Amino acid sequence: MPDLSTFPITKRWPARHPERLQLYSVPTPNGVKVSIMLEEIGLPYEAHAINIGQNETWTPEFLSLNPNGKIPAIIDPDGPGGKPLGLFESGAILLYLAEKSGQLLPVDPALRYETIQWVFWQMGGLGPMFGQLGYFHKFAGREIEDKRPLERYRAESQRLLGVLENRLAGRTWIMGEAFTIADVSILGWVRNLIGFYGAGDLVDYGSLSHVPAWLERCLARPAVERGLNIPPRP
The missing domain is CATH 1.20.1050.10 (Glutathione S-transferase Yfyf (Class Pi); Chain A, domain 2)
Structure with missing residues (x-):
């Protein structure tokens, strides 16, 4: 079982399924990029709702994953080399998931x-x-x-x-x-x-x-x- 305890964000939003990719988001135009991508490629994930109306992106726990204080952000327990990887910025996450899954990005x-x-x-x-x-x-x-x-x-x-x-x-x-x-x-x-x-x-x-x-x-x-x-x- 992957150990995500080194990521402080998991203290506030615990992972019930730490073997799955963890998504921290809300359905905004930027947030849905990642949830749509995950649904398209079929990669197992666990979604955590971040209340931006209550400024939860500015909490120390969230900022530990994304210092820019914006959704979406992810933790992949099976990142490069089999090590957990935290990632923010929706465009970067799309590229990462496309390359990880081999989907929605041309090979040519x-x-x-x-x-x-x-x-x-x-x-x-x-x-x-x-x-x-x-x-x-x-x-x-x-x-x-x-x-x-x-x-x-x-x-x-x-x-x-x-x-x-x-x-x-x-x-x-x-x-x-x-x-x-x-x-x-x-x-x-x-x-x-x-x-x-x-x-x-x-x-x-x-x-x-x-x-x-x-x-x-x-x-x-x-x-x-x-x-x-x-x-x-x-």
């Missing part, structure tokens, strides 16, 4: 890097811009009289959707016929933009054709449907 080197570039595109552009738009459209940013920040993020979010729309023209998935970590990394953010943030009209989502069809295909996948609700919110 050129296609592999093409897939990774779309994951990085989401990490560096789509996610941050959509998140800022959500803040200025739905949350406290609405109270700011100067609307230039809102317009900046609205315009950039709309531009990024245009990039995705062009990429999906003639393709079932971002990489063509294969569903990959590129799709996993992006789908939650697009869903959040038009759903939870209610910003579809702002970015003229209705004028798109390829992105909505792609999102519908993503959401129809059983593993995606399950992963979007794991772990249940506290």
Whole structure:
């Protein structure tokens, strides 16, 4: 039986099944990347719900695993060399799980890097811009009289959707016929933009054709449907 006692986070969120991968998360656009990935690849795991509304990511136990204080994070009891590995940052976790399982990442080197570039595109552009738009459209940013920040993020979010729309023209998935970590990394953010943030009209989502069809295909996948609700919110 793996010994995870060297990870302080397991004191606050004990592992009932220490032989399984431990997931510390909540169903946000970043959090569901990992739960969807785990459901897609079929790797046994145990999910721990982190209450971000009560600032549990800033507790000493959570910070011991992710000093950046953000979900998701994982502990793999069977990491490289058979030793436990703690890991944070959703993009890094997606890459790790893809390589560990041999799934959702092309073997061909050129296609592999093409897939990774779309994951990085989401990490560096789509996610941050959509998140800022959500803040200025739905949350406290609405109270700011100067609307230039809102317009900046609205315009950039709309531009990024245009990039995705062009990429999906003639393709079932971002990489063509294969569903990959590129799709996993992006789908939650697009869903959040038009759903939870209610910003579809702002970015003229209705004028798109390829992105909505792609999102519908993503959401129809059983593993995606399950992963979007794991772990249940506290």
